Amino acid sequence: MKFFWFLIFLAVWEIIRISGNFSPLIFPSVKDVVASLVSSSIDGEIFFQLLFSLFIIFISLAAGTVAAFILVLGSHVSGILDSLLKSLVSFFHPLPGIAILPAVILWTGTGIESIFIIVIHSVLWPMVTNLHTGYSSIPENYSFFRKNYRMNHFQMFTGITLPYSLPYILAGLKISFARSWRALISAEMIFGAAGGKGGIGWYIFSKRVYMDTAGIYAGLLVIIVIGIVIEELFFTCIEQKTVRKWGMIS
């Protein structure tokens, strides 16, 4: 279905282009966009830029998730930590990643560290919120199991806590991915080549300054495809193998 609409979109695009009302520097032909995509893929440029962006996202998602776990577990141990964490979430959750950029540049400069700070910031708070909800929604009764079956904390964690909160973890990951992906691309477009590699946002920006309009659209297309692959295929696949199979969500 999506594919059908995509074809319609392409057709409308070509009609507008052929109508000749716009300069090809605004509306390049679909052929040019594909050609730009192909040539960037052949020389590996877009591939490496993309890999670099995804690498940053992956590291930040992992670091953010682990940090969120630690924070949430901590908040279940101590009441003070709990109220601190709740306050921190309400302070920082509403801040878009790109909004803290000027402050982050002041602290750490324009290197790769600041990109990590911004992306981890976009990952951490939605993750904490979701984990917290997931953890809190485990029914009281389950802690009796632990006593009856004499499970230790680790067994309790892997056997009950983790599977039970998995839908929330997955939802958290989805939101975190979407947020961090947006934050990263915006940051790359402002920073330039952070860490000497660039990233997909920088790819689009450099296409802009060299006035390669087809290249701009090629970059956008890649971002869309990555979004679809990750959000629809990757997460749907994990869901089907786990929470859907276990009947936790329908």
Added chain:
Amino acid sequence: MKYRTAAAFLLLILITSLLSCASEEKDKKIIIAEQYGLAYAPLQIMRVEKSLEKKLHGWTVEWKKLANTAAIREAMLSDNLDIGFMGLPPFLIGYDRGMEWKMFTGLCRAPIGLVTWKENIRKLSDFTENDRIALPQPGSIQHILLTMASEKEIGNPSFFDNRIVTMSHPDGMNALLSRKDITAHFTSPPFIMKELKQPGFRLVVSGEEAMGGNFTFIGGTVKNSFAEKHPDAVAALYSVIKDTIHFISTKPEEASDILSEIYRMDREELENYLTWDGMVFTQDISGMDRFILFMKNNSYLKNDIREEDIYYR
């Protein structure tokens, strides 16, 4: 239902494309864009003194300050700009990609160059992996001069391409003065003079060394459709620039009075910069051939550009 949505979508596109045709009719209005820096001083004087309005009776003159040439090109494409002032390389890149514009005047030559605060950086090969260079954008005159210099010294024009941070001149200067990860700044007047006044700051390479001769820093471009419709307006603009440049060179004190207010600088300091060695306001264009040659050889330009085609006369 589906068809209805699709039809509505198509209609929306149709309307927007029609609207864009309708808005084309705007007579007797000229929109001019410039950027940051002392190189644009004649334009600043023209703007506050309303010199162009005095020459073009019944015209509305609108001035815009844009952060970089990409913004100027985009504004022209979307029909929000008639005249733009910029460095020669970004003009050439636009021309190469099919922008329908021509250069109708030069504006100045200027002392530009790469400034660093780091003690151990004396030449380009002293830069390490972790050093960052701030400049307005890839493809800008600063960037092209940097690639020229690195081709000469290091043998690799794209050597610094992944160590560039894009910043407007004022932001770049602030970043450099804070002595953090931005180790060098390729910049132009008055920023370059202010930076070089700082203790320990020094010039690594100048624009003229990179280029191997002098060159026009900023020129004025006009959109072809505007020039065809209003050749008289372009001619008037050209002659007003000529008069203003003459005014600056014959009466630098008066010019500095006007400019020190606009640039929010001390009058003495400004006059000093305005008459700085290498700061020359002139409508002659020089160095275009060398930019074309270098940029073609290094694939910044795709087509063979002949110098006689790119000027408006």
